[in-house]
Amino acid sequence: MTDETGTAPAERRVRVVLVDDHRMFRTGVQAEIGRTETTGVEVVGEAADVDQAVTVITATRPEVVLLDVHLPGGGGVEVLRRCAGLMAAPENPVRFLALSVSDAAEDVIGVIRGGARGYVTKTITGTDLIDSVFRVQDGDAVFSPRLAGFVLDAFASTDAPPVDEDLDRLTQREREVLRLIARGYAYKEIAKQLFISVKTVESHVSAVLRKLQLSNRHELTRWATARRLV
Numbered sequence: 001m002t003d004e005t006g007t008a009p010a011e012r013r014v015r016v017v018l019v020d021d022h023r024m025f026r027t028g029v030q031a032e033i034g035r036t037e038t039t040g041v042e043v044v045g046e047a048a049d050v051d052q053a054v055t056v057i058t059a060t061r062p063e064v065v066l067l068d069v070h071l072p073g074g075g076g077v078e079v080l081r082r083c084a085g086l087m088a089a090p091e092n093p094v095r096f097l098a099l100s101v102s103d104a105a106e107d108v109i110g111v112i113r114g115g116a117r118g119y120v121t122k123t124i125t126g127t128d129l130i131d132s133v134f135r136v137q138d139g140d141a142v143f144s145p146r147l148a149g150f151v152l153d154a155f156a157s158t159d160a161p162p163v164d165e166d167l168d169r170l171t172q173r174e175r176e177v178l179r180l181i182a183r184g185y186a187y188k189e190i191a192k193q194l195f196i197s198v199k200t201v202e203s204h205v206s207a208v209l210r211k212l213q214l215s216n217r218h219e220l221t222r223w224a225t226a227r228r229l230v
Contacts, residue, residue, distance in 0.1 A: 014137045017045040017060060019053040019079065020068040020099070022195045025122075029066065029099075032126035039130050049073045054082045057094060061086070063137045067116065069100040069107045070194075075172045076100075080114035087115050097136045099129070101194060102176055104229075108147050118142030119151075167227065169211045175229075177204040181217050182224035 013036075018026045026046050034043040044060045047053035050073030057065055057079075065083075069076045076098060080087070086094040098111045098119040108119045117136045120129065121144050132142045143151065170178065173194075180190045187205075191198045205217070214220050 012040040012134060013042065014040060014064055014133055015042050015044045015060070015062040016133060017047065017053075017057055017062045017065045018043060019047045019057075019065060019071065019076075021048045021071050023048065025195060029129075033130050033133070041130060041133060050075070050078045050082070053079045057083055057086065061092065062094060063092070064133050065094060065096045066099045066133070067096050067111070069098055069102050069111060070172050070176065076116075077110050077114045080111060080116060084115065095136050095139070097132060097142060099124075103144075103147060104176065104179060106175070107172065108143075108151060112151055119147050120144045121147070166212055167229075170208060174204050174208050174211075177201060178208050178220065178224055179229055181205060181208075182221045182229060184221075 016033075018029055020026050020029075026048075030043050030046075033039055033041045036042045044062055045056040047056045048071075050071055053065075053067075053071070065079075067076045067079060071079065080096060083094060083096075087096070096111075096116040098108075098116045099122060100107065100119070101122045102108075103121055111119060117139070118132065118141050120132055120142065124132070124144065135142050167175070176194060177190060180193065185193070187198050187201045190196075190201045194201075205220075209215070209220065212220070212223060214223060
């Protein structure tokens with residue numbers, strides 16, 4: 001635990017790997033939580049995609065990995081799949097805490113089913129993030145308040161969720177862009193929220209329209225609303 005100033009007790013230490021495909025975000029997190037003498041957090045590695053993540057995590061064996069959901073090479077779920085052995089280690093298991101801009105139910109449930117110990121959004125404060133890291137190190141499950149309900153609902157049901165073949169055609173990033181478009185966000189707003197360029201947003205929208213055989217964002221909004229994705 002940390003005190004109200006974000007300072008960890010002197011005896012507490014945790015080694016952390018940051019996995020996120022945005023270098024500026026990693027730099028910001030490092031600056032916020034990586035002051036080892038005051039926070040107790042030592043950032044021992046960084047990665048920007050799935051392959052890098054698996055390599056760095058395997059080499060450093062941190063106590064906690066801060067893992068983004070959307071990554072080149074297969075996403076956070078793929079990192080979890082490939083690190084299953086490290087998570088299951090009888091001694092010093094590697095524990096994962098998802099840290100993502102996405103608050104979508106399927107993203108939350110996907111990484112929790114994959115083995116992550118918790119899920120917090122990037123709106124979290126530095127002090128709360130440090131506290132979450134230590135709690136995950138201790139084996140606790142940690143969630144941003146509204147996200148806990150997704151997990152409780154998902155695991156309370158004994159029925160497997162229905163398969164939506166249309167939705168399954170979309171990548172995780174395309175689904176995120178789809179939801180934001182359906183909520184009425186402009187391309188520039190989406191680009192800012194997802195830390196990508198406007199041109200990349202346009203490419204994702206074109207791919208979504210093509211895969212779903214839709215003509216424009218109005219049809220896309222109706223499609224998403226009908227599936228309760230908004």
